[in-house]
Amino acid sequence: MLVLGIESATAQVGVAIGGHEGVLASAHSARDRRHAESLTPQIEFVCSQARVELSEIGVVAVDVGPGLFTGLRVGIATAMAVAYGLGVPMIGVSSLDLGAFAVEHSRRLIVPCYDARRGEVFTANYRSVPGGVQRLSDPVVCTPDELLASLMAKSEDVLMLGDGAQRHREVFSSISHVEFAGTSLQYPSARSLVDLAHPKALREEFVLPSEIEPLYLRLPDAEINWKTRDGR
Amino acid sequence: MLVINVTTFSPAQTGSLAEVLADLAAPGDVLVLVGDLGAGKTAFSKAYGAALGVDEPMTSPTFTLAREYEGRLRLHHLDVYRLEQMSEVLDLDLPELLDSGGVVLIEWGDVILPMLQADYLEVRFTFGEGDDDRLIELRPVGERWMARTDQLEAACALLSDGSGGSSC
Numbered sequence: 582m583l584v585l586g587i588e589s590a591t592a593q594v595g596v597a598i599g600g601h602e603g604v605l606a607s608a609h610s611a612r613d614r615r616h617a618e619s620l621t622p623q624i625e626f627v628c629s630q631a632r633v634e635l636s637e638i639g640v641v642a643v644d645v646g647p648g649l650f651t652g653l654r655v656g657i658a659t660a661m662a663v664a665y666g667l668g669v670p671m672i673g674v675s676s677l678d679l680g681a682f683a684v685e686h687s688r689r690l691i692v693p694c695y696d697a698r699r700g701e702v703f704t705a706n707y708r709s710v711p712g713g714v715q716r717l718s719d720p721v722v723c724t725p726d727e728l729l730a731s732l733m734a735k736s737e738d739v740l741m742l743g744d745g746a747q748r749h750r751e752v753f754s755s756i757s758h759v760e761f762a763g764t765s766l767q768y769p770s771a772r773s774l775v776d777l778a779h780p781k782a783l784r785e786e787f788v789l790p791s792e793i794e795p796l797y798l799r800l801p802d803a804e805i806n807w808k809t810r811d812g813r
Numbered sequence: 814m815l816v817i818n819v820t821t822f823s824p825a826q827t828g829s830l831a832e833v834l835a836d837l838a839a840p841g842d843v844l845v846l847v848g849d850l851g852a853g854k855t856a857f858s859k860a861y862g863a864a865l866g867v868d869e870p871m872t873s874p875t876f877t878l879a880r881e882y883e884g885r886l887r888l889h890h891l892d893v894y895r896l897e898q899m900s901e902v903l904d905l906d907l908p909e910l911l912d913s914g915g916v917v918l919i920e921w922g923d924v925i926l927p928m929l930q931a932d933y934l935e936v937r938f939t940f941g942e943g944d945d946d947r948l949i950e951l952r953p954v955g956e957r958w959m960a961r962t963d964q965l966e967a968a969c970a971l972l973s974d975g976s977g978g979s980s981c
Contacts, residue, residue: 614913699907699930
């Protein structure tokens with residue numbers, strides 16, 4: 582079954598297509614956050630490079646975050662539109678899962694850490710297990726100092742990756758048992774998304790497009806209080 | 814809490830205040846504009862934008878929620894008047910607007926304070942006795958604005974040498 586993967590949760594936007602033989606083609610760009618302009622041409626490009634018609638796609642996978650708001654919106658809306666149009670199901674995968682999956686063979690505690698802006702990061706803890714990674718904690722948005730405190734409490738060695746780890750490297754460097762993955766892993770990739778989604782697709786672990794929900798960790802649940810305002 | 818009071822007697826004087834504040838603009842600044850309909854929030858915004866070097870006409874963002882202009886700094890002009898839920902503020906994507914080095918003006922911004930960063934300048938407009946009189950309070954909040962209070966006061970004092978009045 583062919584999987585179309587759309588990933589746009591960070592400063593990077595990417596598309597990949599693949600199946601049982603692995604990823605057939607992919608495209609990624611990280612210049613100037615032009616996600617809305619880049620995504621559809623990337624889908625066309627990747628399909629043509631893989632010599633696949635869009636109608637051959639069996640499932641659309643998408644990164645559901647946590648991530649940067651505008652990119653996430655563009656990616657999820659586009660992925661849902663393609664899935665609706667083709668009449669195929671979807672698979673939603675967390676950006677942090679993708680980051681951890683890219684280093685699935687590390688024996689360290691795996692800590693993907695993406696830049697949430699506003700002096701915060703998105704993060705969760707993972708460990709390697711046979712066949713992939715297992716998430717050990719809920720995804721959170723927190724300050725680098727808060728993440729530092731939780732990592733200092735760990736006795737095991739830590740592998741950090743992601744643009745959040747890069748941006749706040751000075752903070753995390755203060756602990757000795759932390760190593761940093763390189764810039765090639767600073768964003769989740771659409772290739773990882775296809776790799777991770779394909780076995781799920783074979784197990785039919787998919788959902789309807791209408792069931793895809795972005796993971797907004799900052800989502801507030803309050804109504805704006807206009808009642809105190811006489812002017813409106 | 815420090816408040817700088819400025820009284821203006823015409824839209825042009827309110828515009829002059831916007832100009833001196835625009836001269837102090839730095840990447841990542843947030844100005845929260847507060848005041849009833851017609852109090853001068855949009856007029857202030859237009860003068861602020863012009864002083865930043867925006868050369869296209871600025872229109873009210875009430876129905877579009879946000880508009881973006883290019884000047885010395887990128888200017889994002891937002892209006893939350895039509896929002897009902899705090900979660901809708903996410904649609905405005907403030908963290909990214911600020912992280913990319915822009916300056917953000919938010920009309921009616923006082924109702925979404927929980928969604929804002931810790932640093933902002935509140936500009937509050939109230940009606941004075943005469944039709945064109947406006948009492949304008951500047952309230953610097955957070956470190957980056959507290960560090961600029963001297964500049965704010967100096968700029969407002971400069972303004973009051975004209976015909977507006979300023980006191981702290």
